[in-house]
Amino acid sequence: MRAGAGVTAGRVRGGLCRGHREPTVDDVKAHRGEHPGNHADQAVTVSGLSKSFGTDTTRFWALTDIELTVAPRSFTAIMGPSGSGKTTLLNCLLGLEKPDTGSIRIGGTDITGLDETQLAEMRRSHVGVVFQSYNLIPSLTVADNISLPLRLAGRRIDRGRVRDLAETVGVGATLERRPAQLSGGQQQRVAFARALVTDPELIVADEPTGALDTASSDVVLGLLRSIVTDLGQRVLLVTHDPRAAAVADRVVFLRDGRRHGELRGADEGRIAATLTDLGQRS
Numbered sequence: 005m006r007a008g009a010g011v012t013a014g015r016v017r018g019g020l021c022r023g024h025r026e027p028t029v030d031d032v033k034a035h036r037g038e039h040p041g042n043h044a045d046q047a048v049t050v051s052g053l054s055k056s057f058g059t060d061t062t063r064f065w066a067l068t069d070i071e072l073t074v075a076p077r078s079f080t081a082i083m084g085p086s087g088s089g090k091t092t093l094l095n096c097l098l099g100l101e102k103p104d105t106g107s108i109r110i111g112g113t114d115i116t117g118l119d120e121t122q123l124a125e126m127r128r129s130h131v132g133v134v135f136q137s138y139n140l141i142p143s144l145t146v147a148d149n150i151s152l153p154l155r156l157a158g159r160r161i162d163r164g165r166v167r168d169l170a171e172t173v174g175v176g177a178t179l180e181r182r183p184a185q186l187s188g189g190q191q192q193r194v195a196f197a198r199a200l201v202t203d204p205e206l207i208v209a210d211e212p213t214g215a216l217d218t219a220s221s222d223v224v225l226g227l228l229r230s231i232v233t234d235l236g237q238r239v240l241l242v243t244h245d246p247r248a249a250a251v252a253d254r255v256v257f258l259r260d261g262r263r264h265g266e267l268r269g270a271d272e273g274r275i276a277a278t279l280t281d282l283g284q285r286s
């Protein structure tokens with residue numbers, strides 16, 4: 005994180021105006037008499053979450069009775085052997101999969117009760133997502149890629165804020181370039197700025213270092229840490245990499261779709277050993 009880059013937790017949390025083109029999560033809250041706006045102080049909670057695939061005769065439970073609380077200003081990594089349910093959990097959090105049972109509260113709203121339009125708005129404004137494959141739009145400049153979620157949500161675009169965010173993640177000098185003119189590490193930093201631009205309640209990072217060399221991975225992991233520590237965000241990281249998970253405050257393990265313990269403040273070696281043990285017992 006660039007010291008003195010000009011984006012403080014207060015500024016990042018402050019200056020966004022929300023559009024009113026379609027029903028939003030905040031509209032639902034207002035309708036219920038709840039308080040709309042940013043919910044930085046509320047935990048993201050997953051409770052009794054189960055998800056199955058298939059029909060009655062072929063039913064397979066990908067997630068069973070998952071409980072998870074992601075507190076404000078916290079950094080949680082999710083790990084587990086292949087097929088343990090990490091992607092399914094992410095997809096449920098993003099409203100891309102509908103759980104069979106349970107609740108997912110983001111910004112004080114149970115998103116399992118939202119319709120498709122409201123879920124799309126939730127993904128645009130309340131959750132920032134970073135994937136392994138950057139997913140930047142090649143024809144847009146860095147500045148326009150970063151501001152895209154605001155444009156899609158019909159919100160005012162504050163160019164100064166976009167510039168501040170770009171500087172914060174270390175790509176301030178590239179605003180007028182196209183993604184193809186950037187390194188992989190730089191593109192991933194742009195993806196982080198784009199994820200932060202709506203001031204979301206949760207940043208979800210799915211293997212964000214998977215395509216990067218060690219040096220670029222270190223920069224991105226440092227950035228993830230700073231997003232929590234300096235910008236006051238909460239981050240959920242899904243990764244196979246114990247080195248990446250060691251940057252988190254805690255690591256939650258999944259096995260066969262169930263929670264299987266957690267480690268806090270563990271180093272890479274301990275996380276790797278736990279993961280190996282988990283895989284061998286699957």
Ligand SMILES: Nc1ncnc2c1ncn2[C@@H]1O[C@H](COP(=O)(O)OP(=O)(O)OP(=O)(O)O)[C@@H](O)[C@H]1O
Nearest residue numbers: 057058064066084085086087088089090091092093
């Ligand atoms: N659409 C689907 N239809 C049927 N089964 C599915 C579907 N999606 C996932 N599954 C199954 O659910 C289980 C959990 O899958 P998931 O992709 O969540 O695991 P994962 O931990 O992300 O695995 P990996 O680390 O390999 O990406 C797996 O057994 C998978 O085959």
